[in-house]
Amino acid sequence: MSADLVITEIDALYTMDHDSEVGEQRGAAVAIVDGLISWLGPAKDAPTGTTVESARGCAVLPGLIDCHTHAAWAGSRAVEWEQRLAGANYSEILEAGGGILSTVRASREVGLDELTALTAARLTRMRARGVTTAEVKSGYGLNPDDELKQLRAAHEAGKLADVDVLGTFLGAHTVPAEWRHDRARYIQQVIHEQLPKVAPLARFIDVYVDRGAFTVEEGRAILAAGAELGLYPRIHAEQVTYTGAAAMAAELGASSADHLEQIDDAGIAAMAASGTVAVLLPGAMLTLRDPSPPVAALRAAGVTLAIASDLNPGTSTVYDLWACATLACWQMQTTVAEALRGITVNAARALRLDDRGVVRVGMRADLIVVEPAPGEPVTAGGLVQHLGGNTIRHVIRGGRLS
Ligand SMILES: [Zn+2]
The missing domain is CATH 2.30.40.10 (Urease, subunit C, domain 1)
Structure with a gap:
């Protein structure tokens, strides 16, 4: 034939x-x-x-698989980046209402069509460098309607750019300004109002556990609620400070734990035991001048390594997944095989896809x-x-x- x-x-x-x-x-x-x-x-x-x-x-x-992106946003954080270059600290910027919060304001202001067009333009650039599948997170809406708008934009953009898009619900990216006085109520909104509304457009649920974001216990409650609706847990863990989040997510059977610059031996052992993929994000590590995740210890424990762009407007303005593979070798000492597997087969594993990679x-x-x-x-x-x-x-x- x-x-x-x-x-x-x-x-x-x-x-x-x-x-x-x-x-x-x-x-x-x-x-x-x-x-x-x-x-x-x-x-x-x-x-x-x-x-x-x-x-x-x-x-x-x-085809390359970018398993961790925040590609659906509006607005610019170039000025904030210049402030960081002049010595400002990211956590201080976040606590002062900048960082993610400024992107939330800008992303709420635009309509679905504009957000879709922006996201499609980014996915088109990623595709030109070989990406055929991309995960896109919400997390710049932080209310039921705007979280839904973001995931709709991501899926529509995938069709326009000819990239297969998988959605991740990240309502627990940060506590938005209007709920800073009552974070417990915001978490209830994430679980009871945002999650049921966006779950049909998402394959994963993610939480950002770190200083200035969510605690391990808050993260556990949110991930468990998502799992009840059929979403696979993933987590932003151990990036700026060590919290024990990676071990918690691994206990819940998380598909991946991402960042991991500050992970400890117990976290690594928990990830190895659960088969949770470690997603390395060299763009964010270099932007924030964080130390490298302990790649040698992760490798020795048998943890699967994936590499992603973490494309976002503040801490990883990287559209080129190939470059991330190169940077992982330069800055994290991954091997060439780990780099190439990290953007193909192991990225598929982080996304629980067994038909590609x-x-x-x-x-x-x-x-x-x-x-x-x-x-x-x-x-x-x-x-x-x-x-x-x-x-x-x-x-x-x-x-x-x-
Ligand atoms: Zn991220």
Whole structure:
């Protein structure tokens, strides 16, 4: 049978279909039928195809998966960033009504169409660098209507940008200004008013547990309420201060715990025991000049490592997931295999997706054709080593070549 699309003469195919390795195959081809991978093997044995595309001089990988973004926002925090460069501290800015709160004000002010257009423009930039699936969090609405608006914008934007979007409800991002006098009532609103309204548009529930945000016990109550409605828990944990949040989320069976700059050995052990994925966010770490998460200890404990952009307007203005993989190697000492698996198969695992992130027969045909930096041979190391050096020649999503 003829395939719909055959990518052939691939210098290096990275399947990610082996534990801890990139699964390199030289001189390979991949065939696609009905949006799924139907065959892969040596190029000389490839089936015929309606469309045949040569990937000579290129690598082919699974479409990239950005498993942690806050891409649906309005407004600018460039001035605040300049204040931080001049020495202001992020927690002080947050406590003074800046930071997330300023983005909440701006995001509430715009309508659904404007927020959708902004989000689609961001997803389009991410896709140009190989992203075919992105998680997008709410958390800049912080009331039932605006949280719903944000997740609607995220899903509509995904259709416009041709990126598969998964929604995460993050009503517990921070306590909004109007509830600062009564945080307990705000948490009740999150659980009883926001959550039921937005749950149909979300796959995950997330809480930001840290100084100036939510406590471990508040986080536990919110995540448990989300789980009751069928949302998978995830968590922003151990970023600025150690709280024990990662261990709490792992006890609840969280899909991932993200940031982890301050995690301790007990938290690492709890994550390993529950299979909770550690999501590394080098953009935020570098912006805030935080120390690196303990990658060696996470690796030694057997915790799965994913890497994401954390794209947001204040603390990680990074649209390029490839760059995050490079930065994770430079600043966190992840290996090349960890970097590439972190933005493909392990990111899929953080999102509980078992139909992508790996090049294997039967998986979704989400693939990218990547040309290495000028003069660089096609190797996994060469693809990751050069910051912004490679070119995404094609993005294939659901079997459609573009
Ligand atoms: Zn985040």
